[in-house]
Amino acid sequence: MFNLFNLTLNLNGFPIKKAQVELEKILAISEDKYQKFIELKKTEIVDYHLENNFFYRKLVGKRNFKNWTDLPVLTKKDLQKPLQERLSNTYTKKSIFINKTSGSSGDPFIFAKDKEAHAITWASIIYRFGWYRIDFNSSYQARFYGIPLDYLGYQKERFKDFLSKRYRFPIFDLSDKILEGVLKKFQTTKFDYINGYTSSIVLFGKYLQTKNIILTDICPTLKVCMVTSEMLFEKDRILLEKYLGVPIVNEYGASELDLIAFQNLQGEWQVNSETLFIEILDENNQPVPYGKEGKIVVTSLFNKAHPFIRYEIGDIGILDERSTSKKPILKKLIGRTNDVAILPSGKKSPGLTFYYVTKSIIEDDGNVKEFIIRQTKLDTFEIDYVSKIELNSNQILEIEKAITNYLEPNLHFIYNRKEVLQRSKRGKLKQFESLLNCDIS
Known part of the structure; x- marks a missing residue:
């Protein structure tokens, strides 16, 4: 098999094979040793940024720390300053991955990941999609996402779609006439899975309902649908499972971090504990017990180019009482703090x-x-x-x-x-x- 997706990552300097080996080692760590692994990674990433990142050292106010909860909670407003001021001194703009947050919280900013950290992000995503027999090198994606409308931006996204084995349905107009065209594409294309914004896929599901069409009847290769970026309500899940004819998987992530939680085969919203450390904090930035709601605060355990340490993502959620350090479970995502x-x-x-x-x-x-x-x-x-x-x-x-x-x-x-x-x-x-x-x- 020609692994075009992996090849593209490697050509862009993201060592995906090395990252996948690293991820396999993490996954193999036993439950009784996992807390020690997490504490080690937390200490490593903080020490690195206190040593090499002037922005983070200034934020903390000192070069060392005793207690994790003494570290400041990083907000999006803290990061709304030139990227060059936030980069670790061991990296330059040419040696990192740079992107911009969506701004759905109202506070967009440009962020960076070192290439090893970006590679392990992809390894994490590939691993989770693999739970549902999706292979990024061979599975064909029906993508319900936005797309830049300027000529260069549009062509760039279409080329990325080609390399990533996906066909994009622009979602700015989802009238019945447009959805009729979407349906025809499914009739003539062997899609393996659907991925995209919840509200757009729900609109397509409602269109199928009016036509009394089950999508897998006309596209039998379809295995699964992943919805993201917007709330999935139980009523909508039921509708989609009926009219798409496949399992609906709920993902929760952030472009500046990784997949934060991904629905596993048991129907649990399993938190990513391999590349991230998740905390739920109260209004005073103190940890709350499992089962209590609070602010979702995330630490990226691998990103050395840019600190995301105790980073308040802007969402409110609850970790399940059954959570462990190796397998935290997101019981509920309540919404954004704003x-x-x-x-x-x-x-x-x-x-x-x-x-x-x-x-x-x-x-x-x-x-x-x-x-x-x-x-x-x-x-x-x-x-x-x-x-x-x-x-x-x-x-x-x-x-x-x-x-x-x-x-x-x-x-x-x-x-x-x-x-x-x-x-x-x-x-x-x-x-x-x-x-x-x-x-x-």
Whole structure:
């Protein structure tokens, strides 16, 4: 077999074979020795950056540390300064991998990985996809992602898609006419798996539902679908499993880090403990017990070019009580720390609460395809939605009754029916957003 994907990584200076050997050694470490391995890697990466990274040394304020919890929690705002100021002195811009975060948290920045760290990121991804018999060198991907619309950016992504054995469906227009074309492509192409943004794949699933088509009936080579970047609701998972005809795998990651959690064959959201160390912290940056919610804070154990040590990614989650150092399990991903609704009573509620409640009502009859919610005032919310027919007064009354039950009364809602919902430049759909300039900490 011609391993084009691995060859491309090697040609770009990412030693994938060496990284895969390293990953195999880590995977072979027994449970009783794993905590010691994690502590060693944590100490190594901090010592390296205290010695070689002026930015991190200045942040910590000293050249050594005694307790892990004494180290500062790194925020995205800390990283919004020129990359050159954040690089370790052992690397130059020519010797590293450079990319930009998506900005879905509202705080985009340019980041770097040394090439060995980027290679082990890929080794980790390849390993996890392999759980579902997906081989990046031979399996063909149907990709539901955004794409740059400028000529050079567009051609560059298409070429990368070719090298990576994937066909990209641009997701900025997912009208029925476009989805008809997507369906025809599946009829004529032997796709092995689907990967992409949750909301876009859900729209395709709903289109299949209206046509009463099971995708594997027309594309029998399809094995699995991986959804990413946006929340996957249980109701949507059920719909996708029925109309795509394959298992739906939920992944959670960050471009500046790695896959953070990936659904295993037992249906658990298994945290990546090979290349990352995950903490759940309270508002005072202190660790919380398993089973309690808090801020997700991540340490990259291999990235020597740029420090991601106790890095607050901007999400809220819970680690399962059954977690171990070798196999942490993400029990729940609640949402982003900046997606919090502040109500007139002073109550703070994850914005996704509105989304859950509203979704359960207005999507029951299949009329509403998708929607987003914005908080514009303390007591006022706007709901933009795409539908065949406008919401009627009974539906609106049911929505507002449910929200009163779950949250509090006397909230006001403005409903805007749209032809299409606004997505980010990368095609992501931000499902809840607060426009209030409030401090929620």
